[in-house]
Amino acid sequence: AAGVIQSPRHLIKEKRETATLKCYPIPRHDTVYWYQQGPGQDPQFLISFYEKMQSDKGSIPDRFSAQQFSDYHSELNMSSLELGDSALYFCASRVGSGQDLTEAFFGQGTRLTVV
């Protein structure tokens, strides 16, 4: 069965550079979530999209932006990277939004290392 695809799996960037992380949801999933997991930490919600519109926003720095495209894939753009941005970034997708509690499926994550 198709799963959530994230690319790249690993990324090394220097401080002050930019990075773009991509997420391809499961077919027919219209909702995408982004989470950041620091070393030894729990995943923290960053932002979500439903039907190409931002549906919720968490602890996402102003240096980061994201969008969901017409084919429902999503990209997380990170600028002026800092050492503290080094983390595992997860994308999850599901069908529907609001109180519809269908299961969210997670991708393998992108490990970003800022040096």
Add this chain to the structure above:
Amino acid sequence: GNSVTQMEGPVTLSEEAFLTINCTYTATGYPSLFWYVQYPGEGLQLLLKATKADDKGSNKGFEATYRKETTSFHLEKGSVQVSDSAVYFCALSRSGGKLIFGQGTELSVKP
């Protein structure tokens, strides 16, 4: 606000031992509750869930019961295996579907 608190790890058990990982939550209204498992170097996998009070979620020998009176969702397994070694996250979901995770509990099962 909404939050999840898990027992601290790491938890080290011998194979076939009984497992309990405590999880309590704070939330307004009636959240749905989840346990996710993360194997080394991998993403998060849903282990089980419960959507209302007194529901019991179960999967692969793991169980957890949604206890509204104690705001708890403790994870249990009667007999753990080496392959169960992973990090376990308790989580809740309110409107919008975003997940709020606990800090995770690392489980190590020795042969």
